[in-house]
Amino acid sequence: VGSAGAGTAEWQGPPRLIEVLPDAVLLNGVPVAQAGLADAVAALTRTRDDPVVLRARGADVARIVSVMGGLQQAGFSHLVLVE
Secondary structure, eight states: OOOTTTTTTSOOSOOOEEEEOSSOEEETTEEOOGGGHHHHHHTTOSSTTSOEEEEESSOOHHHHHHHHHHHHHTTOOOEEEEO
16 A cells, blocks of 8 residues: 655755846856756756746846746746745
8 A cells, every 4th residue: 555645745856946136047046147047957957847936036027027938948847936
């Protein structure tokens, strides 16, 4: 008898927090060029389906959409926007 759903709520792997500021993008607190963001995130994921968390810190909607769009074009499908 297996335990259904065991481990599904536990986070595995390195953090992937992208903070979108008006004039910068931070990945886990470290500045990264938006052009290199997808490659930097890819180094922290096993697959492009792994969750990536984005937080807006004073950035306008257009900037957030731009960052998310770049990640989606790179194949990341599980983007989570938090406050």
